[in-house]
Amino acid sequence: MSNTEKVPLSDELVVDKAKQFKALSNPHRLRIFMDMSACLGPGCVVESDVGQFENCQREFSEQLGLAPSTVSHHFKELRTAGLMHMRREGKKVFVWVDGDAVTELRVLLGG
Amino acid sequence: MSNTEKVPLSDELVVDKAKQFKALSNPHRLRIFMDMSACLGPGCVVESDVGQFENCQREFSEQLGLAPSTVSHHFKELRTAGLMHMRREGKKVFVWVDGDAVTELRVLLGG
DNA sequence: TTCAGTATTAGACATGTTTCGAACTTACGG
DNA sequence: CCGTAAGTTCGAAACATGTCTAATACTGAA
Numbered sequence: 001m002s003n004t005e006k007v008p009l010s011d012e013l014v015v016d017k018a019k020q021f022k023a024l025s026n027p028h029r030l031r032i033f034m035d036m037s038a039c040l041g042p043g044c045v046v047e048s049d050v051g052q053f054e055n056c057q058r059e060f061s062e063q064l065g066l067a068p069s070t071v072s073h074h075f076k077e078l079r080t081a082g083l084m085h086m087r088r089e090g091k092k093v094f095v096w097v098d099g100d101a102v103t104e105l106r107v108l109l110g111g
Numbered sequence: 112m113s114n115t116e117k118v119p120l121s122d123e124l125v126v127d128k129a130k131q132f133k134a135l136s137n138p139h140r141l142r143i144f145m146d147m148s149a150c151l152g153p154g155c156v157v158e159s160d161v162g163q164f165e166n167c168q169r170e171f172s173e174q175l176g177l178a179p180s181t182v183s184h185h186f187k188e189l190r191t192a193g194l195m196h197m198r199r200e201g202k203k204v205f206v207w208v209d210g211d212a213v214t215e216l217r218v219l220l221g222g
Numbered sequence: 223t224t225c226a227g228t229a230t231t232a233g234a235c236a237t238g239t240t241t242c243g244a245a246c247t248t249a250c251g252g
Numbered sequence: 253c254c255g256t257a258a259g260t261t262c263g264a265a266a267c268a269t270g271t272c273t274a275a276t277a278c279t280g281a282a
Contacts, residue, residue, distance in 0.1 A: 014138050067242055072259055102220050179228075223282100229278075230276080243263095
């Protein structure tokens with residue numbers, strides 16, 4: 001049966017999710033995000049749900065033909081949208097996709 | 112088992128999907144899209160998967176506090192991204208969300 | 223046909239995005 | 253301590269987006 005109740009889709013939620021969709025709305029960022037999600041990224045070594053990359057930004061820079069500063073900017077966009085996280089350990093950078101955030105987006109799309 | 116083959120995520124596909132995410136990246140458009148998806152829109156009368164609306168753009172215009180031309184623009188964005196469709200029959204406008212397109216986005220997000 | 227209501231288009235403007243190069247920071251190795 | 257390699261930050265240029273008003277087009281009713 002159909003639900004006649006209004007789903008309380010608050011303005012904050014809509015604004016929040018729109019920001020995450022915006023982070024995915026650029027082809028370069030979407031490519032980065034998908035490669036990271038699927039762990040198809042260069043130099044990827046999976047450890048549980050955390051992808052381990054070495055020199056990943058430099059390699060994306062080469063792969064996408066973008067300046068390092070541009071790639072850095074795109075990574076920041078994905079992080080501030082709450083879709084990705086990264087952690088430095090010396091020279092290494094650990095990058096991973098926020099599974100919960102992605103799940104919420106999927107649910108929003110009827111999943 | 113994990114698949115070691117590279118998923119052929121073509122540039123065209125990435126560009127295409129990025130456009131659809133962009134269509135959802137504006138809070139006003141996302142609100143319109145969600146209301147349409149859930150058929151919570153003003154004047155909604157459900158008929159299978161197609162929502163029937165009367166004067167829906169004017170009502171969104173009031174609800175969102177935007178000029179009618181702006182709402183028209185947002186609807187067009189959603190349509191050209193391939194996420195929504197509409198069909199006029201006299202005064203009535205039939206609006207529906209492209210279920211296949213949404214499903215593809217969901218799959219892209221790991222669904 | 224003319225009118226009222228609704229949707230679209232065109233043009234304009236402010237704001238935001240994407241990208242770069244240059245300068246700066248951090249971490250490791252010799 | 254210095255050099256190298258990787259990332260970040262900053263400022264600027266080019267381009268895209270969101271929004272409005274005004275003008276135009278379409279629809280049904282008087």
